[in-house]
Every structure is written in structure tokens, then in C-alpha cells.
Amino acid sequence: MDGRNDVNRGEFTWKISHFSERDATKLCSRAFTVSGCKWRIVVYPKGGVTKNLPLYLEVPDSATLPNGWTRKAKFSLRVIDQFDNARSVRKEWQHVFTASESHWGHSSFIPLTELCNRTAGYLANDTLVIKAEVCVLRVTPPVNIQPARPTDNFDSYFTGLEEFIDAAETDGVRVGSSLCHQDGSLTAEIPSLEEVEKAKQSLKECLSDLFKLNMKERLSEALSTLSLARTGLSPEQRIAIETFQANFSDFTSDFLTFEQDNAEFELHKLQKDQRFSAMKKSHETHILYKQLMYDLDTEEEDLKRKMEEVKSRRNKLLSDWEILLVESEEARSGYKDEQKKVAEAEEKKRIAEERMSRSATAWSNLKAQFC
Known part of the structure; x- marks a missing residue:
């Protein structure tokens, strides 16, 4: 162009x-x-x-x-x-x-x-x-x-950081949810009604807290017991247990994998939130520094203005001083000239006094002869 x-x-x-x-x-x-x-x-x-x-x-x-x-x-x-x-x-x-x-x-x-x-x-x-x-x-x-100021790079960077923070605040973290179904069936000796009720209670505890360390073993035991029960279970419960137990390893593996992945996700999410908080804190500190820099600039401008006033007064004083120096030199030079003239005049006066004394004596003698 x-x-x-x-x-x-x-x-x-x-x-x-x-x-x-x-x-x-x-x-x-x-x-x-x-x-x-x-x-x-x-x-x-x-x-x-x-x-x-x-x-x-x-x-x-x-x-x-x-x-x-x-x-x-x-x-x-x-x-x-x-x-x-x-x-x-x-x-x-x-x-x-x-x-x-x-x-x-x-x-x-x-x-x-x-x-x-x-x-x-x-x-x-x-x-x-x-x-x-x-x-x-x-x-x-x-x-x-x-000219570029040292703070220009700061302003440029933190302006970009502010836009990044604004964009990050508008982004939501979308996390998929998982529905967990747990059922199963195994075969062994027929449990008593008391054992069935105990197994059902154990199964409820496993279902309410899937991620206990001993979940897999307890769940397996409960399913084994319930799969053998002849009483205490509805037809729907029996079908659910058989269905779950047929895929027991895959289902429990899926739960444990989700636990690990979810824990990793939560860790990274926590670290991300900590980084974001650090960014916001840095930006807030930048705003504070910018205000402090503004205050310093204002103070510097006041000092510059005072320095200009002092400089102006100094220049005025120096100018008056130079005038005084010239006047003083003129007075000194004039004094020396007048001193010479006084000496010359004094000499002329002495000579005049001698001549006047001689003339006065002659005048007195002449007056004495005729008056």
C-alpha cells in the first residue's frame, strides 16, 4: 500500500x-x-x-x-x-x-x-x-x-490473558454419566433363608458403594449365594442376578476402569482449576501493578512539574546573578576610574593651592605698599 x-x-x-x-x-x-x-x-x-x-x-x-x-x-x-x-x-x-x-x-x-x-x-x-x-x-x-514503555509488553500479555480467562469461564466441563446395573448368578449349595437375607444385604451395600476395595470379592460372594437361593427372591431379582453374573468379570472390570478414569479426570480437573485460579490471581495482581505504575507515573509527572518549576527559578536566579555580576563589575571598574581621577584631582588641587598661596603672598605685599 x-x-x-x-x-x-x-x-x-x-x-x-x-x-x-x-x-x-x-x-x-x-x-x-x-x-x-x-x-x-x-x-x-x-x-x-x-x-x-x-x-x-x-x-x-x-x-x-x-x-x-x-x-x-x-x-x-x-x-x-x-x-x-x-x-x-x-x-x-x-x-x-x-x-x-x-x-x-x-x-x-x-x-x-x-x-x-x-x-x-x-x-x-x-x-x-x-x-x-x-x-x-x-x-x-x-x-x-x-517510545515504547517497559509496561507495554505487560499490558499486551495480560490483555490476552484476560481474554483467555473470559473464554475459559464460558466453557463448561461436560462429563458423561454412567448408569451401573449389577446382577449375577452362580451355582453351589442351596443357602438358607438367613444366608439369602445376609447376601441380599451385602449386595445392597455393594450396590450403594461400588468402589470399596473389597467390592469385587463381596459382590461375588453375594451373587454366588443368591444364585443358589430357592426362596427369598422374586423372579425379576433372580433374572437380574443371572444376567449380571454371566458377565461378572466384564461388568466389574468396567466399574473399576471407570473408577480409575474418573479419579484421573478429577485429578486433572482439580489441577486445571488450580491453574485457572493462578491465572486469575496473576491477572488481578497485574491490575494492581498497573494501578501502582499509574500512581508512580502520576507522582513522576508531579516531580517533573516541580523540577521544571525549580529549574525555572534556578534559571531566573542565575540570570539575576549574572545581571548583579555585570552591575558589580561596572561599579568596581567605575570605582577604579574615579580613584585615579581623585588622585589626579588631588595633585592638581595641591599645585593650585601652592600657586594660590604664592599669589596671595604677592597680593598681600602689594596691598601693604599701597593701602
């Missing part, structure tokens, strides 16, 4: 791994800066009503910009074919971004069927690659381009 100069142009590449597994309806890239303005890419992985991929360029800090802000930009978005770059899909626009139109792009950038086509390279290794090229033409009010 044509740009006025390199300062006003920039590009950003966004790689989205495990794209087909994303459950979120909206994904946002981290913010990137061109000509002092922040931008980000927005994509809707599930597509829109037309079964196409919506893709946009967005001003992420729209809500915090001054009233009446505008950004005129020429930009392009490209979905990269990672097998053949010539097949990459690229669209270009020129748009004036405002508070009411803070994002711009296309709701049908590429059909989802084409995007997911395995013969194409748009989702190689289930990774989508999007490239944005931005040329900023005009910004109002003007943006003073500041």
Missing part, C-alpha cells in the same frame, strides 16, 4: 493455533501500534449466518479516546495459504474509523468450506495465519508518538 512515510505504515501477523477447536464466537489479536495508534484483528471462527468467515480491523481503545476522534487509514487483511502463498485471500479498504465505526472489514471474508478444505493450506496443522497491513493517513486529534 502507498503510505506517506514508513512511520505511518506497519504490518502485523497473527497465528491462531488449534483454530478448529476454538469454542469462542469472537477472537481478538493482541494490540499493535502503527503511527502511534493502536489496532487489532478480530475474527469470528464459527462464521456468520452466511457460513463465511467474518474478519475485521478494530480500534481496541475506542472507548478511551477523546470525543470526536477519527482515524483515516488504508489497510488490508490477508488469510495466508501456508502451502501456496499465491492462493492467499487478500482484501483492501480505505476507511475513516470513528467511535460509531471503530471496526471495519468483511462479514464474508472467505467461505468456511474453502477455509477448512484440506487440499488448501489455510488451516495447515490447524493453524490460521492472518496478516494485517495498515497505513495511517490522518489522525484527529493528532497522536504524539511515544
Whole structure:
């Protein structure tokens, strides 16, 4: 794209791994800066009503910009074919971004069927690659381009972490449930009615708590006893026992396997919840650090303002001091000149006094002769 100069142009590449597994309806890239303005890419992985991929360029800090802000930009978005770059899909626009139109792009950038086509390279290794090229033409009010601060990387990372946490909070863990049926039958000596009742009680305990360590042995004994009973069982109970006992090993193995798998699932779920809590705590701490950094920046600005005042007063004092120095030097130089003149005048006065004394004596002699 044509740009006025390199300062006003920039590009950003966004790689989205495990794209087909994303459950979120909206994904946002981290913010990137061109000509002092922040931008980000927005994509809707599930597509829109037309079964196409919506893709946009967005001003992420729209809500915090001054009233009446505008950004005129020429930009392009490209979905990269990672097998053949010539097949990459690229669209270009020129748009004036405002508070009411803070994002711009296309709701049908590429059909989802084409995007997911395995013969194409748009989702190689289930990774989508999007490239944005931005040329900023005009910004109002003007943006003073500041050098990157040490906290910019923190803001970028934790903004992405916040979006990840939000997406994770919307995902539910769906766990399948298992219905357990336990029956069986064996053959041996015919038990007494008391033994049948005891076996039935043992069977109830096994059924109420399948995962006791001695469950398999107790259950086998109870089924063996009940399979031989001639009284104390209904026809339905007898059929259930025979059915279960015919597949006793498989059924009990299934229960124990479920116990192990369920325990592993609960362990990983617990670890996942602990990781999630750690992420949220990190993000909350980031917010605290950001506030502390803001307070320090404010304090630094106050110190800078005071330093400017002190510097101004210092410069004024130095200026007055220089004026005083000049006046003092003028006085000293004038004093020396006047000192010389006083000495010369004093000498002239002495000579004049001698001459006047001589003249006065002659005047007195003359007066004495004639008066």
C-alpha cells in the first residue's frame, strides 16, 4: 500500500493455533501500534449466518479516546495459504474509523468450506495465519508518538490473558454419566433363608458403594449365594442376578476402569482449576501493578512539574546573578576610574593651592605698599 512515510505504515501477523477447536464466537489479536495508534484483528471462527468467515480491523481503545476522534487509514487483511502463498485471500479498504465505526472489514471474508478444505493450506496443522497491513493517513486529534514503555509488553500479555480467562469461564466441563446395573448368578449349595437375607444385604451395600476395595470379592460372594437361593427372591431379582453374573468379570472390570478414569479426570480437573485460579490471581495482581505504575507515573509527572518549576527559578536566579555580576563589575571598574581621577584631582588641587598661596603672598605685599 502507498503510505506517506514508513512511520505511518506497519504490518502485523497473527497465528491462531488449534483454530478448529476454538469454542469462542469472537477472537481478538493482541494490540499493535502503527503511527502511534493502536489496532487489532478480530475474527469470528464459527462464521456468520452466511457460513463465511467474518474478519475485521478494530480500534481496541475506542472507548478511551477523546470525543470526536477519527482515524483515516488504508489497510488490508490477508488469510495466508501456508502451502501456496499465491492462493492467499487478500482484501483492501480505505476507511475513516470513528467511535460509531471503530471496526471495519468483511462479514464474508472467505467461505468456511474453502477455509477448512484440506487440499488448501489455510488451516495447515490447524493453524490460521492472518496478516494485517495498515497505513495511517490522518489522525484527529493528532497522536504524539511515544517510545515504547517497559509496561507495554505487560499490558499486551495480560490483555490476552484476560481474554483467555473470559473464554475459559464460558466453557463448561461436560462429563458423561454412567448408569451401573449389577446382577449375577452362580451355582453351589442351596443357602438358607438367613444366608439369602445376609447376601441380599451385602449386595445392597455393594450396590450403594461400588468402589470399596473389597467390592469385587463381596459382590461375588453375594451373587454366588443368591444364585443358589430357592426362596427369598422374586423372579425379576433372580433374572437380574443371572444376567449380571454371566458377565461378572466384564461388568466389574468396567466399574473399576471407570473408577480409575474418573479419579484421573478429577485429578486433572482439580489441577486445571488450580491453574485457572493462578491465572486469575496473576491477572488481578497485574491490575494492581498497573494501578501502582499509574500512581508512580502520576507522582513522576508531579516531580517533573516541580523540577521544571525549580529549574525555572534556578534559571531566573542565575540570570539575576549574572545581571548583579555585570552591575558589580561596572561599579568596581567605575570605582577604579574615579580613584585615579581623585588622585589626579588631588595633585592638581595641591599645585593650585601652592600657586594660590604664592599669589596671595604677592597680593598681600602689594596691598601693604599701597593701602
